Amino acid sequence: MQDEPDLREDDPSLSARARALIRIGTSGIAREDPEALARFFHPDFRFHAPDGSTLSREELWAYFAACRAAFDDFAVTRQQIFSDGGPHVAARTTFSALFVRPFTASPVGTVMPHGRPVFYKINKVFRYVPDGSLMEEWAQYDSRLFLERLGVALTLTLNKI
Template identity: 60%
Template sequence: MTIGRTRRRAVAAAQSDNRPFARTDESDLRSDDPALPGRARDLIRVGEIGIAGGDHAALLRFFHPDFRFHGPAGAELGRDQLLGYFAACRDAFDGFAVTRQMLLSDGGDHLAARTRFAGTFAHRFTGLGEPIEPNGRPFEYRLLNIFRYAPAGQLIEEWAQYDTRSFIDQLRRPA
């Protein structure tokens, strides 16, 4: 009985601050913006401290163990594979930053975002298979993401689209 009550409380807490909203300006959104619902602030925060900052515990709390990523060209990754990609980005890109620039929510299980990854390509990048040597140049790529949350509030699924060719071309530009 206690387990059921605890789960209901967790679900209610995850949904209590989740309402339909849209922030469509292109400025970098902030995790301390009180006008944003909690789920949106958490998404911004995990980009800053987890993905870019390397807080592994924060990533494990945010991403459900059964998380699935659906990316460009049919890429399918589980949670550990995606966290490995993020680690490769942190290792290769000085000043690596993940910013959310637009958010839309249906007030339910889905949230959509426009996300920017950026940094300076300073060290060997191993996140796409064959290593790419650094060129010392800045890069950025923007993603369109759709996120689906599990009932207790963890991220369980993501669909992302971005121009992989442009990203690779930036990495392979001469120094």
């Protein structure tokens, strides 16, 4: 499934911001820690999806809740984190789990489980504000591949001009 190792929050060679980014994925998102999420995400946070849509922090948290509801052993891990020391950080992230209950947050509606492991990789850019909270996040991932891994059969229809 993975071709590179996960970063660890206890790695002393990583910056405090990188360790916090790893920790929010493993505990705040994957294990649902509302207090940690509220501390990490600025109240005016915005998530910018690959399709151009934007979510508030509460809408993004609802997506995470749908993941936890559908997937056993849900994990959010970081494989690479890049920073120039300024307000922006980039990361390569993996969401992985066992698909065992209906997933209600897919872009094509509810998807029924198949009982197999699934994962998808995301490239993200984060923007922090001076108080250290996360203000914006831009994400790029292959939605088609993720849907196929969920068991969705996609078909292409060409319209004649």
